[in-house]
Amino acid sequence: MNQLALLKSRADLRAYTASLQGKGLGFVPTMGALHAGHVSLVRRAAAENAAVLVSVFVNPTQFGPNDDFNKYPRNLDADIAMLAGSGATAVFSPDVETMYPEGATTTVHVGALTEGLCGPFRPGHFEGVATVVAKFFGAVGPCNAYFGRKDYQQLAVIQRMVADLFMPVNVVGVPTMRDPDGLAMSSRNAYLSAEERARALGISRGLRAAHAAFAGGERSAAVLRALVLASVQPVATSIDYVTVCDAETLQEFAQNTTDRALLAVAIRVGSTRLIDNVVLGVDPTP
Ligand code: AMP
Secondary structure, eight states: OOOOEEEOSHHHHHHHHHHTTTOOEEEEEEOSOOOHHHHHHHHHHHHHOSEEEEEEOOOGGGSOTTSSTTTSOOOHHHHHHHTTTTTOOEEEOOOHHHHSOTTOOOOOOOOGGGTSTTGGGSTTHHHHHHHHHHHHHHHHOSEEEEEEGGGHHHHHHHHHHHHHTTOSEEEEEEOOOBOTTSOBOOGGGGGOOHHHHHHHHHHHHHHHHHHHHHHTTOOBHHHHHHHHHHHHTTTOSEEEEEEEEETTTOOBOSSBOOSEEEEEEEEEETTEEEEEEEEEEOOOOO
């Protein structure tokens, strides 16, 4: 099995990337609390690169004042144990001061793609994500970077940033890993009680119903949305959005969808915010 290098500082990271002597590097940014969804990204990266770096960093700038930054699960030993046998070759787990040294003021604002879906419900979130990912890309250097389609808007935002800022990074989107009953894996699922977890299944049930209707020819955005709402409304504590939008621009469809649609959901079950999505038809992500 590979020996896993543990990197804390940017100097450690520099020494590690230099030691690769230009061999292909896969990079998987995470906030830790690793589960099989994260591991699927690492395995994909290991299949396509000589070395795989996983970052574990709970990024304060992407959490709002009422978000779960303080209670977000942190356990580096458990994360390292999760990575055993996954093909990861190094873990970078910087502290906040390493990523945001005193005096740092630059932020990255990606624009239109951040305005819909989660944007209005999480002010500043995508700016925090884009900023920290840009910093990671700057610190890591040229690489293939792996992101989950579970966070579809995030994947789209990162792709846009990399293209707009000419970053030497190839972004790869990886399919959503689900529990056998359909629930999308998420670190936040750990917050759910057994009763809440059972209710959360309404999300994937609704997405499946809409997916089947789309496959059967349904193109009315209102009908597809109503199919999801029928499953989600009875189980949600509150609904942020159920949106049918263009899978590339993320612009909501007013009437009929095209053959390239994204159906995206964000709800709360109890106090836990859950997101999920399905691409209907042609998937434009990498
Ligand atoms: P996080 O630690 O939640 O920031 O997630 C780190 C990366 O793992 C992101 O690119 C996520 O999209 C991805 N990810 C999280 N959950 C899943 C999942 N169930 N399937 C695939 N990728 C996931």
